[in-house]
Amino acid sequence: AAGQPPLSPSIARRLLRHFAAPAPAAPPAALTARESEVLRLVAKGLSAGEVAQLLQLSRHTVAGYLKEIYRKLSVGSRAEATLEALRRGLVAP
Template structure:
């Protein structure tokens, strides 16, 4: 880990960027840590410095984080590009890994889990958050009977807004709750419905009569 000198955090939500900075500073004290809130800002940063570690959000205002990963790995193949996201579905995971991501971590992991997983990625251990690994394993377990699915009011509210195309942040703002709380509700909806994407959740919830996004 002594080879990590410069670190770039690509994250468009200031509060999350501050949280990531704190975690990184715990693991890599006294390093240069820069921030970029968009792909454009990230590209400007890498035109000035070469970063040994980059934390990349996937849903950025001007594009998908995987686009940055594939481009940066082409010019700095030894750099660690680690996704930090709320998306726990296979589509986002596979796209990121195909782009060259060295790791895939969830923002709603605990601080201790996040630091341990990131340290492991730098040390060469498997590149998945523990919660992502558990989630993927769960998808391959046989399900004999699908129980009745009940969503709480807040879970219904978040899913309904997500089904209309709103981002988690926008949904959270409309509901007057924090980004992390809204992301937690959506993650719980995915678990209850046994799906791994917003589209699947919407279709299944509509078919079950759980939401009416119109």
């Protein structure tokens, strides 16, 4: 009426976000052969130290692989990573 917008800018942004189309989901990132191997061993219940010893890597290297695996799979725990390994057929139920 007096040259003022009918909604405050913050409310207008919230309304636009609410009705905006969702962003298309990105396809799952492919794991490298080594990441798949680490995921398979972790899904079988091995600790990071045991995986490092078995693959003759440092514990820090395995931790780096796990961090990258979690990022690529969009998971935040070993349990979620194990479920994803099952889904991908990397381990038998």
